[in-house]
Amino acid sequence: MSPPDRLKLPLIFAALHGADQLALAALPLIATLSLGAGPGLTGALVAAQGMAWLLVALPAGVLADRMDRRRLLAAGGLLAALGFGLALPLAGQPVLLGLAGFLGASGVVAAALASFALLPSLVERPALPAANARLELGRALATLAAAPIAGILATRGLPQAGLGLAALAGLVAALLAWRLPAPTALPRATQPGLGAAVAEGARFVLAQPLLRAIALAAIAWNAGFFALMAVAVPLALGPLGLDAATAGLALGAYGAGLVLGALAAPRISTMLPLGQVLLSGPGLSVLGMAALLLAPGFVTLALCMGLLGFGPMLWQVAQTSLRQAVTPMALLGRVGAVMQVAVFGVRPLGALIGGGIATGFGLPAALWLAMLGFGLSLLAVALSPLAPLRALPSLDQMRGLDQNRRRSAS
Structure with a gap:
């Protein structure tokens, strides 16, 4: 291009x-x-x-x-x-x-x-x-x-x-x-109905170990993040004693982290193995939450939000590239849609549970729930085939993995 x-x-x-x-x-x-x-x-x-x-x-x-x-x-x-x-x-x-x-x-x-x-x-x-x-x-x-x-x-x-x-x-x-x-024309084949087409994309995500791990990590992280978002403003204005302007400044560090992560991602992707970049998203999220839990205040809230922007942005760039590399061209739209629905479906659930736990057990309990989500996301990457990856798989590697998967299934 x-x-x-x-x-x-x-x-x-x-x-x-x-x-x-x-x-x-x-x-x-x-x-x-x-x-x-x-x-x-x-x-x-x-x-x-x-x-x-x-x-x-x-x-x-x-x-x-x-x-x-x-x-x-x-x-x-x-x-x-x-x-x-x-x-x-x-x-x-x-x-x-x-x-x-x-x-x-x-x-x-x-x-x-x-x-x-x-x-x-x-x-x-x-x-x-x-x-x-x-x-x-x-x-x-x-x-x-x-x-x-x-x-x-x-x-x-x-x-x-x-x-x-x-x-x-x-x-x-x-x-x-x-x-x-103009993009390369997709091969025309017999097209199943809507339900069957969606099911084909979902089956591919569930059967592909790398995509399955990405989905699990994303679901856990988003549940934790929206549990945190449900209580971030009450936490800042309440126990932390911040005024609205200072709270906005601390929470705005999230957007700054996103921008810095996007700027740094191309360089970092060439310096670190792919698996380490993928670990950085949930790993930095756990680090930020640990700082907030151990020493709650303006600085740690801003640090936490900045890391929640920076690390997961590195993850987003890496996992999107990996998803595009391992998914057949004819399935890219459906695989992306399945991932999108899984992530957006868990967001309101995380917010509702976070708000409910904060109401019933206090704000610190909701923060620990967010930490649990980030920790599970880190485990989903660390214990999966994502962690050992050094680079995007080649087409030959993907063909070999696919053949091994089919042999195991049969």
């Missing part, structure tokens, strides 16, 4: 994630400032947008394996622009506003899955970690910028303007997608 083309997909991904994050920041502001709503309606609007990651990912993954991924990427951007654009005139009608937010997020989901499935056809296998790092850097920067932009617009009496920017970002993503080089 030429240097200009190498930058297009990260720009597209940043625009898509920026659209999602702008809408996610704008919806609560609209609910609070324009509709005078309480936490119930605000939570419902956010949940409506988030449900797209659960309900749309599997069919979108099937589409990513059946159609031109560049076209799906462009169509997803257009759908995001349409959904968030429709939300503007519907801002005074909560139900329709939630549906429009869901529609816009559905476009983001489809386009994001298309991006990850498209990338291996645009770059050589050894270049996957650097290419994925560029994608994740765009995501991290969009995450950092979206909430402040939406907040500034709201302070000027324009909370709905965040939705307008989200629609514009989706449109930019769609236009850039059409300018990507």
Whole structure:
């Protein structure tokens, strides 16, 4: 891929994630400032947008394996622009506003899955970690910028303007997608129904030892992280005695860690064996939680959040590259969707359990629950075939592993 083309997909991904994050920041502001709503309606609007990651990912993954991924990427951007654009005139009608937010997020989901499935056809296998790092850097920067932009617009009496920017970002993503080089055409074969196609992707994840370990580690880590997120603000404002501004500064270290991790990932991937990079995500998370549990305060909260951004970003780049390397081209969309649903499905569960344990047993108990999730994630990597990996497996190695797996199954 030429240097200009190498930058297009990260720009597209940043625009898509920026659209999602702008809408996610704008919806609560609209609910609070324009509709005078309480936490119930605000939570419902956010949940409506988030449900797209659960309900749309599997069919979108099937589409990513059946159609031109560049076209799906462009169509997803257009759908995001349409959904968030429709939300503007519907801002005074909560139900329709939630549906429009869901529609816009559905476009983001489809386009994001298309991006990850498209990338291996645009770059050589050894270049996957650097290419994925560029994608994740765009995501991290969009995450950092979206909430402040939406907040500034709201302070000027324009909370709905965040939705307008989200629609514009989706449109930019769609236009850039059409300018990507055409990917290699997928082989046409007999296509099973939706359920059978999704099941094929799930079976591949369960049968492939590396993917299975990645899924287990991701599920455990996300359960722990969202248990922590459920109590982070009450912890900061309560026992730690921080004011809102100082608490925001400490929790904002997470975004800074994401950006630093994305910037460092290409270099670190060439310096350390792949297995050690994969261990760094849960390992640094355990270290950060240990610091917070042993000496709770502003510094350790900021350190913990920074490590929770930095280490898992290294993990994200490494595991995405590995997933793309070991998955057949025709299954990339469905495998990505299965992973996505598993991770997003456990997030609300982790938050609910974390909040419930904090209510029943106190905030420290919820912190120990988060530590348990991070520790299980570390064990899932350390005790799996991920830990000994030194580099991305070659195509010949993957063929050998697949033949061994088939012989064992028979």
